Amino acid sequence: MRSTKWTLAALLACGMAASPVTAQQAPSVPQARFVVVLDAAHGGDETGGRLANGQFEKTFTLALTTRLRSLLAARGIQVVTTRESDAAVEPEKRAEIANHAAAQACLSLHASESGSGIHLFASSLAPAQPTRFAAWKTAQAAWVTRSLALEGVFNSALAHAGMTVSLGRTTLPPLDSMTCPAIAIEVAPERSPGKDNITAELTDPDYQARVAGALAAALVQWRTEARQP
Amino acid sequence: MIPRYQKILFSILLLASLGMGVMLWQLRERAHQRMIAGQDSAPTSAPEVAPDEQATLVVASDLDGSLLTQVHTLPLPDDPGARARVVLGKLLDLYAAADAGHKVAGGASSVTQVFLLPAPEIGAAAKPKPAESPTGEAKPGDSGSAKPAAAPSQQAQQTGPQLAVVNLTGSFVASHPSGIQTETLTILSICGTLHANLPRVTQVRFLVDGQPRATLAGHADLTRTYLAADVVPSEGTHP
Numbered sequence: 277m278r279s280t281k282w283t284l285a286a287l288l289a290c291g292m293a294a295s296p297v298t299a300q301q302a303p304s305v306p307q308a309r310f311v312v313v314l315d316a317a318h319g320g321d322e323t324g325g326r327l328a329n330g331q332f333e334k335t336f337t338l339a340l341t342t343r344l345r346s347l348l349a350a351r352g353i354q355v356v357t358t359r360e361s362d363a364a365v366e367p368e369k370r371a372e373i374a375n376h377a378a379a380q381a382c383l384s385l386h387a388s389e390s391g392s393g394i395h396l397f398a399s400s401l402a403p404a405q406p407t408r409f410a411a412w413k414t415a416q417a418a419w420v421t422r423s424l425a426l427e428g429v430f431n432s433a434l435a436h437a438g439m440t441v442s443l444g445r446t447t448l449p450p451l452d453s454m455t456c457p458a459i460a461i462e463v464a465p466e467r468s469p470g471k472d473n474i475t476a477e478l479t480d481p482d483y484q485a486r487v488a489g490a491l492a493a494a495l496v497q498w499r500t501e502a503r504q505p
Numbered sequence: 506m507i508p509r510y511q512k513i514l515f516s517i518l519l520l521a522s523l524g525m526g527v528m529l530w531q532l533r534e535r536a537h538q539r540m541i542a543g544q545d546s547a548p549t550s551a552p553e554v555a556p557d558e559q560a561t562l563v564v565a566s567d568l569d570g571s572l573l574t575q576v577h578t579l580p581l582p583d584d585p586g587a588r589a590r591v592v593l594g595k596l597l598d599l600y601a602a603a604d605a606g607h608k609v610a611g612g613a614s615s616v617t618q619v620f621l622l623p624a625p626e627i628g629a630a631a632k633p634k635p636a637e638s639p640t641g642e643a644k645p646g647d648s649g650s651a652k653p654a655a656a657p658s659q660q661a662q663q664t665g666p667q668l669a670v671v672n673l674t675g676s677f678v679a680s681h682p683s684g685i686q687t688e689t690l691t692i693l694s695i696c697g698t699l700h701a702n703l704p705r706v707t708q709v710r711f712l713v714d715g716q717p718r719a720t721l722a723g724h725a726d727l728t729r730t731y732l733a734a735d736v737v738p739s740e741g742t743h744p
Contacts, residue, residue: 324723325683333683333723386724388684390567395686442570446689447726449719462685472568 310499311354313374313382315450316341320364325388328465329479334362336387336478340463340488344385347492353499368412371453375415380502381426381495382458384451387478392467393440394487396430397460398423399452400445415453422457426498430459433494437486440466463487555580560592563697563736564599565690566606572694572736574701585703589619589669592702593695597677600691607690608682615677617714619699624666624708666707668730669699675714681722688725697736709733 316337318324324333338359345355356377358370374382388395404417416423427443434441451458466476466483476483558581563572579595581588594613599605601612681691696709709731711718718727 318723322723386685388682388687390682390684390687391570392568395570397685397689442686444570444686444689446685446724447729447731448685448724449726452726460685464684464686467568 309354310352310502311356311377311379312348312495313356313358313377313379313454313456314341314344315358315370315374315382315384317384317386319359319362322364324386327387327478328389329477331479333387336463337385338362340385340387340484343484343488344491347488348495351492351496353495367449368453370450371412371415374450374454374456374458377456379456381498382454382456383491384448384458384460386460386462388462388464389478391442391462391464393442393464394434394490395442395444395462395464396427396434397444397446397448397451397462398427399458400447401452410455412453415455416451416458419455419457423459426457427459429498429501430461430491430494433497434490437490437493439486439490440469461491555582557581560595561698561701562592562596562599563694563701564596564607565694567608567687567690568606570686570690572690572697574697586619586621589621589699589703589706590616592698593619593671596694596698607687607694609677609687609691610680611674611677615674617672617674619672620670621703621706622668622670624668665705667703667705668708668710669703669706669733670710670712671695671699672712672715678713678718678721683722683724685724688721688723692721692725692727692731693736696731696733700733700736707732707734 316334318332318334318337320334322334324337326332327336338361341357345357348355356373356379358373359365370384399416399420401414401417401420403420404414406418410418431441431443446460448460451460463478465474465478467474478484557578560577560579560581562575562577564575565572577595579591581591593616597609597615598612600607600609681688692711699706699709710729711721711727713727721727
């Protein structure tokens, strides 16, 4: 009997002592996981375009993915990739990986010698209401609005980093089947405004580092916006 | 012992077979003679020179990813299919020029044919954009959701919207630069140029050497139906 009283008193004391701490911790809600899918375009026999130094697009996109993944991991962002090596991955498989990840952002990374700076593309599908069963080739339609918002965040972040950015819409097979905010990012050499002379080649390590850093900053900004109530 | 009636039947069939063989040989000889005569014949009428007309070309620029309209004066034939081929030929000639803002080798010969067909109906929900229906298909490209119009009337065929099927050469596609922007610009400029000069052309599909192809040069989807009316820029626009 005596021991029961002492036990109750101890529990009450612990509860009173602990309650202020609980009250202080209450506002800190557990953060939802933030997942990013990085899709290094092409691979295997599908080499993509050939860049200025003879390098294939598939090699550039894989290297950029590796670099970007490291930057994102350092910022606490979970990354899912569609390929880790020089392997051929079908567009359908890429979309499957992205859709299974339930990611907050899906980036399809490309490179080209045409144009200047960074080209951002969202799907050209018309926005549509989400449905229980989405058609595979147009599943992105329900996410286009979010994808355009993601494109806007990247536009701001890249412009803030001093990069030339162009926005567009396109019809790209894996992009149109992704059920996440998804954009395609095409990295091109940097050229003087209004002229054709190149100021930064795709093979320039400094340029690659700047691009990866700017993309990582954009994703951090996207995470911040996604977590705002 | 073979019955008499079977012998007669066999003889008739044998004669009929021989007769048909002789006739086939004669028809073949006649066709051969006609072909030879056709090859040797000189032109019997002078080729018609089409009058010069103004054509609007939607020209792409890689530097800023824009599409701009340009007006050129060209001899344009009356036949819509031939007309479409001529304007696209001029557009691709611009791209093949050394100082082109959107360089693509090949020139006018890269467009083998342009077929104009009554356009299939697009689902109502697909209307506004180069887009498609909420349930799934259509858009700046989707062939899947397009439903064939039920027996279009003669008048509808003459005045209704048209689907242009552009048959490109394999060499043009093989030499096209690879990249999302450059491929998208090529497709959109072709769609915009067709609609600007043939307003009834509202949808465009692509073939390469007469066959469907997945992408232009590894990126832009060539299996879809593109909605041409959404492409024509007022001045300059991004894709």
